[in-house]
Amino acid sequence: MTRTVFASVIALVAASAAHAQDTFKFAMIDPFSGPAAVVTERIEKVLRYSVDEVNAKGGLNGQQIEVLTFDNKMSPQETAIQAQKAIDQGARILQTSVSSSNTFALVDFVNKYNRRNPDHQVIVFDGASHDPAITGAKCSYFSFSWVLDADTKTAGLATYLKDRTDITKVYLLNAEGSSGQTTRQSVIDKVGASRPDIEWVGDDTHPLQKITDFTPYIAKIKASGAQAVITSDWGADLALVLKAAGEAGLDAEWYTYFSTGPGAPTAMAQSGLNGKVYSVFDGDAGIQNADLQAHEVAFREKTGISAGAFPGDSSAMRALALAAEKAGSNEVDALIASLEGIEFQTIYGAPAHSRPENHQMVTQMAVSRFIDVPEGALDEEGTGWGWENVALIPAEAITLPTECKMKRP
Numbered sequence: 001m002t003r004t005v006f007a008s009v010i011a012l013v014a015a016s017a018a019h020a021q022d023t024f025k026f027a028m029i030d031p032f033s034g035p036a037a038v039v040t041e042r043i044e045k046v047l048r049y050s051v052d053e054v055n056a057k058g059g060l061n062g063q064q065i066e067v068l069t070f071d072n073k074m075s076p077q078e079t080a081i082q083a084q085k086a087i088d089q090g091a092r093i094l095q096t097s098v099s100s101s102n103t104f105a106l107v108d109f110v111n112k113y114n115r116r117n118p119d120h121q122v123i124v125f126d127g128a129s130h131d132p133a134i135t136g137a138k139c140s141y142f143s144f145s146w147v148l149d150a151d152t153k154t155a156g157l158a159t160y161l162k163d164r165t166d167i168t169k170v171y172l173l174n175a176e177g178s179s180g181q182t183t184r185q186s187v188i189d190k191v192g193a194s195r196p197d198i199e200w201v202g203d204d205t206h207p208l209q210k211i212t213d214f215t216p217y218i219a220k221i222k223a224s225g226a227q228a229v230i231t232s233d234w235g236a237d238l239a240l241v242l243k244a245a246g247e248a249g250l251d252a253e254w255y256t257y258f259s260t261g262p263g264a265p266t267a268m269a270q271s272g273l274n275g276k277v278y279s280v281f282d283g284d285a286g287i288q289n290a291d292l293q294a295h296e297v298a299f300r301e302k303t304g305i306s307a308g309a310f311p312g313d314s315s316a317m318r319a320l321a322l323a324a325e326k327a328g329s330n331e332v333d334a335l336i337a338s339l340e341g342i343e344f345q346t347i348y349g350a351p352a353h354s355r356p357e358n359h360q361m362v363t364q365m366a367v368s369r370f371i372d373v374p375e376g377a378l379d380e381e382g383t384g385w386g387w388e389n390v391a392l393i394p395a396e397a398i399t400l401p402t403e404c405k406m407k408r409p
Contacts (some may be wrong), residue, residue, distance in 0.1 A: 023066035024060050025064065025086075025090045025092060026067050027069075028068065036098050039235050039342075040097075040098055040260075043313065047096070051317060061322070061330055070083075079109070084113075091122065099179070104138060110140070126146065127312035131179050149184040153280050155398040157230070159194070159196055160280075161391065162195060166227070169227045173203065175255070204217055209237055212240065218244045220248060221245075234258035236263065238264045243267040253275070259281075260306070262276075269385040275369050275370070281366060283366045285387055286368045286388050292308075293378070307347060315361060319339060319361075323339045340359065
């Protein structure tokens with residue numbers, strides 16, 4: 001190699017290294033292909049909007065956030081592969097949101113990576129997963145969750161159903177996998193304790209994101225005499241099951257954890273399920289709060305969708321910006337120390353904080369029902385239908401003991 005070529009290579013490497021430090025790289029590792037891609041698309045819009053808000057105010061200690069995207073193809077194994085690629089490209093925070101199994105895989109990978117690379121550690125953000133083990137039995141010092149988990153939301157559902165004594169026959173419908181089955185058991189335990197008079201008239205488990213016609217399931221629910229169905233289904237599964245329920249004329253209420261997500265509002269409106277579907281979630285556009293309404297209007301004007309469907313990234317970016325300011329540094333150790341216990345406000349106008357002992361976000365939750373809203377009100381997916389809040393469950397009513405036994409460096 002000539003001196004000229006060698007010098008050019010060294011200059012290129014130096015320039016690349018300098019460029020890598022120009023931005024704070026944040027990696028989104030989710031299914032950008034396959035049936036779940038529509039969910040990823042929505043989450044990415046929330047993330048980029050939230051990042052733009054932080055960058056417009058100067059970024060993290062003067063450093064702009066850059067979003068990198070990686071397709072994990074809905075596979076835990078691929079999640080680990082893409083995580084290494086993200087780190088190789090300079091990412092300091094890695095996030096996955098679609099499927100708790102992928103989140104577990106990412107946390108496990110990062111735990112091992114950080115042990116091997118103590119001088120180049122990274123952080124995991126959980127943007128929308130649902131399994132309580134993420135901040136419970138499998139909690140990690142390097143991982144933070146920015147959504148309410150299945151146990152928390154089920155505790156809120158149990159609080160709401162305690163006074164709904166008109167509902168005595170309930171059907172359970174959940175998908176295979178950790179999130180669906182964890183939620184199923186949480187419902188049996190918590191709603192069962194709150195309402196011991198409830199009769200579980202059915203309990204079905206179906207393949208995840210593989211059913212194209214839920215008519216046979218709806219027929220079983222109808223035959224059972226259920227007055228309500230509780231389901232943790234999401235994405236295409238939820239849209240299809242609600243469509244089938246409307247077509248079959250099923251006269252039952254639905255209590256759902258992910259009906260604010262893509263496709264479900266359209267399915268509910270087209271099926272005429274007026275006031276029949278309830279959302280048990282961190283929040284929604286039906287909450288009467290001036291800050292939320294202003295945020296929703298601005299977000300919808302820019303993206304064409306609702307901000308409330310995936311609030312995890314909004315909370316994550318608000319918390320991260322405050323933590324970086326508090327730490328006065330963008331280094332991983334300093335950020336983790338500042339993120340523990342960080343207090344902020346969610347897009348729903350509610351106070352929130354990251355619980356230091358397990359890195360789980362603590363805040364209020366909402367129970368709302370989907371209705372044909374008046375003209376001019378915030379609707380969903382251009383349907384003319386939207387959310388009507390029926391209950392806000394305070395954080396103290398849903399904050400549960402944690403199984404986390406965090407190993408700290």
